[in-house]
Amino acid sequence: MNNSNLNLSQGLEVLRPKADKALPIPCNEWDFLKEKIKQLTTEPWFFQSAGSTFIGAALATAISVLTGAVSATTVQNALFIAWTVIVVCLFVGSICLFFAYKERQVHRTKASEVVTHMRLIEQRFEREEIQG
Numbered sequence: 003m004n005n006s007n008l009n010l011s012q013g014l015e016v017l018r019p020k021a022d023k024a025l026p027i028p029c030n031e032w033d034f035l036k037e038k039i040k041q042l043t044t045e046p047w048f049f050q051s052a053g054s055t056f057i058g059a060a061l062a063t064a065i066s067v068l069t070g071a072v073s074a075t076t077v078q079n080a081l082f083i084a085w086t087v088i089v090v091c092l093f094v095g096s097i098c099l100f101f102a103y104k105e106r107q108v109h110r111t112k113a114s115e116v117v118t119h120m121r122l123i124e125q126r127f128e129r130e131e132i133q134g
Contacts, residue, residue, distance in 0.1 A: 017127040036120050042113040049102035056095030060088045
C-alpha cells in the first residue's frame with residue numbers, strides 16, 4: 003500500500019490514520035464541533051434563581067427594618083423575627099448560589115473532558131496545517 007492520503011470524489015482528502023480504523027470527517031467540521039463543545043454549558047438556573055430570590059427577600063426585609071417599617075409596637079418580637087428572616091434568607095441564598103457555582107463548574111468540566119478526548123482522537127491522524 004502506498005503512503006499517500008485517500009482522495010474522495012467530494013474533494014475531501016482523508017488523512018491517513020496512524021493506527022486502527024477511523025471514520026472520515028472534514029477537518030473544518032471537526033474544529034467546529036470542538037469549538038461548540040468548548041462553549042457548551044448548562045446554566046444552573048434553579049439554584050441561581052432560588053439564591054437570588056432568597057437574597058432579595060433578605061435585602062427587602064433589611065430595608066424594612068432599617069427604615070423603621072418594622073417595630074416592636076406592631077407585633078411582639080417583630081424585630082427579632084425580622085432579623086431572623088434576614089439571617090436565614092442570606093444563609094439559604096448563599097448556599098444556593100454556592101451550589102449554582104459548583105454545578106456550573108461540573109458542567110464546564112464535562113465539556114472540557116469531551117474536548118480533551120477529541121484532541122486525543124486528533125493525535126491519531128497526521129494532520130498537515132494549511133499555511134495562510
